[in-house]
Amino acid sequence: MLKHPTLDLLGQLGLAGMAKAFTEMVTNDDAASLNHPEWLALLLDHEATYRNNRRLALRLRHAKVRHRAVPEDVDYRTPRSLDRRLFDMLLAGEWITRxxxxxxxxxxGIGKSWLACAIGHKACRDNRSVLYTRLPRLIDELTLAKGDGRIAGRMKSLAKVELLILDDWGLQPLDVNARYHLLEILEDRYGQRSTLVTSQLPVARRHQTINGPTHADAILDRLVHNAHRLELEGESMRWPAAQTAA
Structure with missing residues (x-):
């Protein structure tokens, strides 16, 4: 097939989705029965799908989610007290809007990180900015950023992301710098952005890991005051998987 001038024009305009659809449709006998409005509608639909897919891929790349978790793959059969109605509400994302x-x-091993990543994936689909990080790693990164002068820019970027996922809260006590950085992050985000944390510790025991009563009260107040809770219980889901693999 000779290259069609319309195809050249679509390329010049940056309409890659429409260009791909145009190439497919001119070689499709079924498309010959379509009228002009139907042709245009299909081209526009392909362009919209192409752009949405590219936007999602970009958001997921920036989100750096740990697991390739999607809402459709959530396991509601394993006994871990996962409230499906509550989780569906969390996936809908109105709490992020608020x-x-x-x-x-x-x-x-109960699947906290995986579920957090599934929520993050859904938020990316909804065209929200997301960032996943393990809290211990974030603290280390901020310590390095403070040493080389990048701390202001890093804190600014953390304040802007619409959903910040802090995984593995409470694995180790926080030192003075860690408490300060965490308080600043939550202060910047309180009432402006949403933060998701995963933890093995119930809220009542988190004071112990923050390692300072004044900072603990301030940090937990900004985190827990308007927080939803998804509480899981049961046996580790890793053991059955390991036994199956064996």
Whole structure:
């Protein structure tokens, strides 16, 4: 097939989705029965799908989610007290629109991180900015950023993201710098953006890991005051998977 001038024009205009659809349709006998408005509608639909897919891929790349978790793959059969109605509400994302927080609490291996990443994936689909990080790693990064002068820019970027996922809260006590950085992050985000944390520790025991009563009260007040809680319980889901693999 000779290259059609319309195809050249679509390329010049940056309409890659329409260009791809145009190439497919001119070689499709079924498309010959379509009238002009139907042709245009299909081209526009392909362009919209192409742009949405590219936007989602970009958001997921920036989100750096730990697991390739999607809402459709959530396991509701495993006994871990996962409230499906509550989780569906969390996936819908209205709490993010209202700048509320979320805590996913449960023992190791119960799937907290995976569920957090599924919520993050859905938020990316909804065209929200997301960033996943393990809290210990974030603290280390901020310590380095403070040393080389990048701390202001890093804190500014953390304040802007619509959903910040802090995984593995409470694995180790926080030192003075860590408490200060965490308080600043939550202060900047309180009432403006949403933060999701996962932890093995119930809220009542988190004072112990923050390691300072004044900072603990301030940090937890900004995190818990408007937070939803998804509390899980049960046996680790890793053991059955390991036994199956064996």
């Amino acid at each position: 700048h509320e927080n979320l805590a996913i609490i449960g023992p190791t």
